[in-house]
Amino acid sequence: MAVYTDITEIELGTFLRGYDIGELLSYKGIAEGTENSNFILHTGGGSFILTLYEKRVERSDLPFFLGLMEHLANRGVSCPLPVRRRDGEMIGELAGRPAAIITFLEGMWPRRPTAAHCRALGEALARLHVAGADFGLTRPNALSLPGWRTLWEGCRARADEVEVGLGAEVGADFAALEIGWPKDLPSGVIHADLFPDNVFFLGERLSGLIDFYFACNDFLAYDVATCLNAWCFERAHAFNLTKGTALLAGYQSVRPLTEEEVAALPLLARGSALRFMLTRLYDWLHGPEGALVMKRDPMEYVRKLRFHRQIVSASEYGLARA
C-alpha cells in the first residue's frame, strides 16, 4: 500500500499546465509502490502515472532514475517514458514534493509466474543491460556488500529472535562473501529489484518493466542472480529448475554470460538472497507495530540462502553449457 499524499484538483490542474498532455480529466491514488505516492491520471492526452517522491527517495537520485527510463525507452526497452515538461525538465514540484509524470504501461504482473514468463523476463533483463551500456550517469549500489554489513550491524544482536542460530549462520555467509565476492565482472546499469510485481505482461508477452528506483551500477550478473531468487522458487521454497533454465536461456539468447559470470553466479545468488533477507529482517525487527505496513518474512530468504550455499555450479540453476 502506497504512502499517500492527497493533492487537490486545483494544484494538480496548475501543475499539469507545465506539461503538454492536455486537460486533466481524472486522477486517483493507486495502491502501488511502497516508497512513493502514485496516481493514475487521465488527461486529454491519455493515461499517465504521476509520482510524488516521498522522503525515502533521495531527490539527487531522481535524474539518474528518470534519465535511465528515458534512455532505455528510447532504445526500445518497454518501460515508462518520463514526460518532459514544457520547460524541458522531467522533475517538477507538487504538494511540496518532487513529482514526475510517466507514460502508463498496460499489463499485469504475474502472481504465479510460469516458465514462459521467466524466459521473457530473462530476455528483457538482458536487453536492459545491453541498452543501459551507453547511459551517461552512474549511481553506486547502496545495497551491495558494505551496505549489507551496515544493515547487519543493526540486526545481528536480535537475529536469533527470528530463528535460533540465525546470527551465527548469517555471520558465516558474510565471511564467505567477503572472501569470495568478485572484483571484476562485466558491470553496468542494473535494475536491482526486478521482482514479478515490477514486470507487466499481457498474457505471456512481456509488456514492460517498471519501478527503477533501486537501479544503480553493479555487476550485470548480480541482476540475473536477483531474478533467479525472485522468479524461480516455488511457494514451498523449492527451486524450480524449469523456470531457472527458461530465465537463463532467455537472458543468454540476448547476452551470453561470460565464463567468469557463470563461475560467480552461485556466490552472486547467495549475496542477493542475503541482501533481501537483510532488508526484510531489518524491517521485521525495526518496523512499526501493527498492520499498516505488511512485513515480509525474512525466513523465505534464509531458506534461499541455504539453497545457494549448496550450489557448486551454475548448471544447477539450469544454465545450459555454451
Next chain:
Amino acid sequence: MAVYTDITEIELGTFLRGYDIGELLSYKGIAEGTENSNFILHTGGGSFILTLYEKRVERSDLPFFLGLMEHLANRGVSCPLPVRRRDGEMIGELAGRPAAIITFLEGMWPRRPTAAHCRALGEALARLHVAGADFGLTRPNALSLPGWRTLWEGCRARADEVEVGLGAEVGADFAALEIGWPKDLPSGVIHADLFPDNVFFLGERLSGLIDFYFACNDFLAYDVATCLNAWCFERAHAFNLTKGTALLAGYQSVRPLTEEEVAALPLLARGSALRFMLTRLYDWLHGPEGALVMKRDPMEYVRKLRFHRQIVSASEYGLARA
C-alpha cells in the same frame, strides 16, 4: 483508504470473460471508498471501475444500489452505469465476494467547493430525485431516527469523553427530533451521502454522482438538508450563505420545495447533522486504535448541530421566497 482484497490477473481475466467489454489490459487498486475494494480497469472496451463488496455491504442490498444507478443513468442522470454480464446479471462473484463493474466517470471531486459547484450540485440532486420517482425497488433508510437512537445507545455513556456535557446536549436533540420529526413529506429515492467526494466536476461543470451505497427511500428534503451540511460550511464551521443560496436555488430550478418541506428544513438539517455526528462519534469511540483508519472528528458535526438549533426559518439557509 480502501479495504483492499488482492486479486490475481488470472481470476480477473476469467471473471471478465463473463462480460462483453474486451480483453483485460491492466487493473490497479485505488485508494477510494471506505467500505469496498475498488480497482480501475483498462480493457479493450475502455476504462471501468471494478468493486468487490466487502462485508459491510449487505449482498441483498446490491440489486437496489446497482439497479438504481442503471435506472438513473438511463434517465440522463450522470452516474456510473453498471455493466451487465453476458448472462444479463449485474452482480458476479470474484475472490469470494460479490463484484460488479461500472463505467468510469471522468471528473474530480472539489476539495474546496465554490458557490458554482453548490448550484450545480443542487440541480443534480433535484434531477436525481425526479428521475428516481419511478424506480421500482425500495430500501428503508437504516440511518433514520430509530437507527440514530441505536447508535446513540452505544455512545451516550462515553459521549462526555469527547466534550463535557455532550451527553445531555445530544439527549435534548433527540427529545426535540422525536417530537417534531415530519410524518408526511414528499418521499422517494435519496442518495443520503452526497458529500463533495461523491460528486465529480470538470471545472465547474458537474460530470457525475458516485457511490450510491447509502441510497434509500426517505424524505427528499432530508437529502437537501444533508447537502447543506456537507457543502455549505466553511472549514472554521461558519455557514456560508452564498453557497446555501446557490445550492437551494439550483435545487428549486428543477424541483421547487413544497411549503411543508421549507418549514421542515431546519429540523431536517438538525437531524442530518445529528446522523453524521453519531456515526463519527461511534467510530471515534469504538474504532480500532492506530492510524489505519482515519477517524473524523465528531465535533465538526456537533458545531453544525448547534447552528441548526438556532435556525427559525429556511430563509436563513438562503432559501428564496417562492
